[in-house]
Amino acid sequence: MINELVWGPAMLLLLTGTGVFLTVRTRFLAWRNLGWALRYTLSSKARQKGEKNGDISPFSALTTALAATIGTGNIVGVAAAMTAGGPGAVVWMWISACFGLTSKFAECMLAVKYRERNEKGEMCGGPMYTMEKGISNRWFGRLLAVLFAFSAVLASFGIGNMTQAHSITSALYEAAKVPPQLTGILLTGISFVIIIGGIQSISRISSYIVPFMAVFYIAAGLMVILGNIRNVPAGLLLIFRCAFDARAVTGGVLGNVIASMGHAVRYGVARGCFSNEAGMGSAAISAAAATSDDPVRQGYINMTGTFWDTLVVCSITALCIASSGVLGRRDAVSGDLISGSALTIDAFETVFGPAGGWLITIGIVLFAFSTILGWEYQGEKAFEYLLKTHRWNLIYRLIFLGLVYAGSVMSFHLVWNLSDVANALMAVPNLICLLILSREIAEDMQSFRKEL
Helix, strand or coil: CHHHHHCCHHHHHHHHHHHHHHHHHCCCHHHHCHHHHHHHHCCHHHHCCCCCCCCECHHHHHHHHHHHHCCHHHCHHHHHHHHHCCCCHHHHHHHHHHHHHHHHHHHHHHHHHCCEECCCCCEECCHHHHHHHHCCCHHHHHHHHHHHHHHHHHHHHHHHHHHHHHHHHHHHHHHHCCCHHHHHHHHHHHHHHHHCCHHHHHHHHHHHHHHHHHHHHHHHHHHHHHHCHHHHHHHHHHHHHHHHCCCCECCHHHCCCCECHHHHHHHHHHHHHHHHCCCCCHHHHHHCCECCCCHHHHHHHHHHHHHHHHHHHHHHHHHHHHHHCCCCCECCCCCCECCHHHHHHHHHHHHHCCHHHHHHHHHHHHHHHHHHHHHHHHHHHHHHHHHCCCCCHHHHHHHHHHHHHHHHHCCCHHHHHHHHHHHHHHHHHHHHHHHHCHHHHHHHHHHHHHHC
16 A cells, blocks of 8 residues: 555656656756767777776766666566556656656766765765755755665665565576575575675676676567567557557457556556666666766766666567567466566567577576666665765675575565565655756756767
8 A cells, every 4th residue: 555655646746757847957958968878888988997086987887777777677567567557658658768867867967976985985975975965954965865775775675686586586486497495595696706796896797797688688579579570560559559548448459458548657657767767866876986077977878777778678578569469368277467577478489489488587587686786786885874884884785695595485575565665765855856956957967068
């Protein structure tokens, strides 16, 4: 009940509304400069660490953030949205992502601007530091910062850890009957080797695994789309028709799916926000570690994460489902409407046959594991902020690793709802902060335009 309340229309309006307001106030600069941002992100300059302030290269900061962002939601969440909200949900996912570009830019730019070094010489930043140092009312800023950091720690244990570990365990058990205990031990051991090395180790692995898993999934998805190329125009027409048709549409090619504009907006915006995390502030924590000499430039680099996550990876999943004709199918045994990973697997099997299930299983394992790595760093920095010292970070890492195993061997249905609540509690103070500092964001963005 709490989850449905906090993620109701008011929350979705706040998320999208903040993105719309910031986009208009900054004169659509995020949209106008997206091409430049993509080119710079893929250039050799973004991969150079140099001697500038920061711990990792700008590109590594992006891939670390993407590691936490690109997850099972790109496979499972899109399919669930198209089942619950109809194919039109995809359009509203795209719309929310377009305005989310500016939200992602703003939170990451401010994180670099207000970051600081800890006692070890490591960079620490994120919305909690922005709130404390950037909001003129210090008491109010500190209150927002504590609420955000506390919620980020909870979210890192839940949506960033146990739920992802459980997704990996379930995928491997269903595909190859791998015992959950064995998966838990292996997953915890591999995570330990990477996480114990801190941000340098996490970013190094993320800079390899994120591009690989994205290219792997996009290539497989494009093959599915090409295999069903004759159905793509009809699939796209259905997506756009259901997005703006206020009347409920049922039957026909949709089978048992009931689609309406209201459902499409609700599930499309919600899944889009969950997928790219624009406005939640989590990606800003990783952005603060970048060796960037200009906060605005790093804001543009991290902004592209929303483009890659939703406008590319999620779109691949959506087009695979829309062109394969699997939407609306029911399970032959239970009679339930097929949704989530099972629906995406059905779409891939139209081209790859039984191998399609294995491709999705590999995708889920890679996406979920990268999410665990990215969220560990973000949760650790939030934990460090609450205690005002890095000395207890090892304790956090050990607790986090213990929960990786717990998530692997146990089913945490309640954790999903609690994690969603924690995400909302992160987003609210972050969005309030962005609205308060919107003038500063617009001014900094405008002054940087001269360098483009």
